[in-house]
Amino acid sequence: xxxxxxxxxxxxxxxxxxxxxxxxxxxxxxxxxxxxxxxxxxxxxxxxxxxxxxxxxxxxxxxxxxxxxxxxxxxxx
Amino acid sequence: xxxxxxxxxxxxxxxxxxxxxxxxxxxxxxxxxxxxxxxxxxxxxxxxxxxxxxxxxxxxxxxxxxxxxxxxxxxxxxxxxxxxxxxxxxxxxxxxxxxxxxxxxxxxxxxxxxxxxxxxxxxxxxxxxxxxxxxxxxxxxxxxxxxxxxxxxxxxxxxxxxxxxxxxxxxxxxx
Numbered sequence: 001x002x003x004x005x006x007x008x009x010x011x012x013x014x015x016x017x018x019x020x021x022x023x024x025x026x027x028x029x030x031x032x033x034x035x036x037x038x039x040x041x042x043x044x045x046x047x048x049x050x051x052x053x054x055x056x057x058x059x060x061x062x063x064x065x066x067x068x069x070x071x072x073x074x075x076x077x
Numbered sequence: 078x079x080x081x082x083x084x085x086x087x088x089x090x091x092x093x094x095x096x097x098x099x100x101x102x103x104x105x106x107x108x109x110x111x112x113x114x115x116x117x118x119x120x121x122x123x124x125x126x127x128x129x130x131x132x133x134x135x136x137x138x139x140x141x142x143x144x145x146x147x148x149x150x151x152x153x154x155x156x157x158x159x160x161x162x163x164x165x166x167x168x169x170x171x172x173x174x175x176x177x178x179x180x181x182x183x184x185x186x187x188x189x190x191x192x193x194x195x196x197x198x199x200x201x202x203x204x205x206x207x208x209x210x211x212x213x214x215x216x217x218x219x220x221x222x223x224x225x226x227x228x229x230x231x232x233x234x235x236x237x238x239x240x241x242x243x244x245x246x247x248x249x250x251x252x
Contacts, residue, residue: 003232006235006239007207007231007232007235010207010235010238011207011210013242014188014192014207014238015208016184016185016188017184017185017188017189017192018112018188018192018204018208019208020109020209020210021109021112021209024104024105024108025101026100026101026104026105026118026121027114028118029097030096030100030104030118030121030122030125031093031096031097031100033118033122034096034125034126037123037126038126
């Protein structure tokens with residue numbers, strides 16, 4: 001049996017148990033619900049992700065312990 | 078300033094316009110995945126909340142519709158991952174191949190159970206590709222994966238279902 005035949009067979013079986021959604025029409029405007037959610041869950045203030053702090057710390061430590069890389073850094077900028 | 082540019086800068090009025098333009102389409106896509114109108118409404122609102130939250134990532138020259146659908150698909154997938162709801166059997170089911178009503182119901186229940194035991198990412202593509210008959214390109218775009226991966230996931234979902242339903246398969250074939 002080919003893959004397509006197997007797919008079609010399974011499709012038929014599935015459709016006997018789970019019929020496709022015939023009516024997917026939205027019955028009401030969800031904007032009021034959206035406004036409530038925005039009020040209840042205010043967007044988080046812009047924060048610097050933790051991994052950015054880790055990277056900045058590593059870069060700072062590298063510059064502190066290996067100051068010889070500073071000219072090389074400027075050269076590549 | 079264009080609507081999408083205003084939205085990207087956090088203009089709530091521009092967001093409201095976009096919300097009203099796209100809420101029906103996002104809802105219609107999500108309800109096909111989760112198959113519950115109440116949950117689909119909540120996930121539509123959740124989708125737009127995520128859209129507004131990540132508005133700075135949106136490029137105003139991009140396609141808002143595709144972006145919204147992708148975020149909606151992710152929200153629906155998160156829901157599938159965290160819940161194991163049963164799909165209520167619709168009343169207008171197509172007729173089953175057997176004439177015995179009890180066996181038919183049993184068969185449908187077995188298929189439903191097997192389907193709900195699939196991992197969420199396989200259930201998502203199987204639902205859209207096999208039940209809703211959406212084309213693979215649209216599913217790939219919505220799920221943010223290559224079309225070839227959609228085909229692989231459908232293939233694997235079918236293989237898993239066949240394995241789970243092997244006893245049923247034999248039963249149907251003998252009828």
